Amino acid sequence: KRLTPPVNATALAPAIAVLPFTVRGQGLEVWREGMVDLLSMGLDGAGGLRAIDSRTLLARWNEEVGDKTVADLARALGVARRTQARYALVGSAVATGLRIRFAADVHDLESGRSVGQVQVEGPPDSVLALVDRLGMQALRAILEKDPGDLPSIDLASVTTSSLLALKAYLNGEVRYRRSDFEGAIEEWERAVRADSLFALAYFSLAEAYGWDEGR
Numbered sequence: 001k002r003l004t005p006p007v008n009a010t011a012l013a014p015a016i017a018v019l020p021f022t023v024r025g026q027g028l029e030v031w032r033e034g035m036v037d038l039l040s041m042g043l044d045g046a047g048g049l050r051a052i053d054s055r056t057l058l059a060r061w062n063e064e065v066g067d068k069t070v071a072d073l074a075r076a077l078g079v080a081r082r083t084q085a086r087y088a089l090v091g092s093a094v095a096t097g098l099r100i101r102f103a104a105d106v107h108d109l110e111s112g113r114s115v116g117q118v119q120v121e122g123p124p125d126s127v128l129a130l131v132d133r134l135g136m137q138a139l140r141a142i143l144e145k146d147p148g149d150l151p152s153i154d155l156a157s158v159t160t161s162s163l164l165a166l167k168a169y170l171n172g173e174v175r176y177r178r179s180d181f182e183g184a185i186e187e188w189e190r191a192v193r194a195d196s197l198f199a200l201a202y203f204s205l206a207e208a209y210g211w212d213e214g215r
Contacts, residue, residue, distance in 0.1 A: 016043055016142075017052040017085035019076050020061060021102075025095025033058060033177075034170035035091060035102070035131070042135040042155050047143050052083045058177055081109050089138055100124050102134050106141045116141025125163050128155055158200060165194035169201050176208060184208045 018039040023032050036054045044051035061079050065071045071079075073090065080088035091104035103119040118137035120130045132155055160166055172187030185208045191201035 013048055013050045014086035015050050015052050015084065016087040016089060016106075016138075017057050017080035017083050018043070018054070018089045019080060019091070020058070022070055022092040023094075024092070025100075028093050028095055028100070030167050030170050030174075031093040031100075031102075031127075033174050034167075035093065037170060037173055038128075038131045038155065038158065039089065039091075039135055039138075041158070042131060043139065046135070047139045049087075049139070049142070052080075052085050054173075055177055057083055062177075077107060077109060077112075080107075085109060087115070087142060091134075096121070098123065100127070100130070102130055104134060104138060106138050127163065127166065128158060128161075131155065160191075160195045160198040160201070162195040162198070165191045165198050165201065168194060169198070169204070172201070172204060172208070176204070181208050181211045 018036045020032050021035045023029055040051040040054040064079050076090055077088055088107045088109055089104050094101045099121055101121040105117050106115050108115050118134055120133045122130050168187045168191035172184045175183035188201050188205040192198055
């Protein structure tokens, strides 16, 4: 419902498609699509790149791959190509004891080659910082520049320090993409209960109310 249609990438900045992450470990399912949302948000506009809208990407993924937890690399990169992206980020989230590790491989879709592998690790309550670091590493792999030459990746629109609120927000995004507006409302209400200052959750909640009332 809020999907942005694919556009002609040749007339715009080169685009990167963040694909759903493979997840291994208890409690990590939220990051399968959640990393698509967060990394797309962070990478969009950084270093002269634009990110394929996460809802556009995930709508196409669900059409071509469905609910399979793992897709082979060729099929995954095929989805990215059909969004007219130049680059694709293929990642994983793994629970390692009391820590979480995010790793990703950045592919140049024109040459078909990997341009770099990136990885970060830390406690679950530092997810936003980990996402920021992973995004910076991915950007560095693409631009092949020193860290000092890179623009910062801004996740400021995700205005919460509450992991509970963040997870509820991302779960709401998943439900919204499936037109489960009541489920999205429940998750986003949970998010604002966990963090009453979470502006992005309030915005999404208002939009979901509008869709739900209009059916």
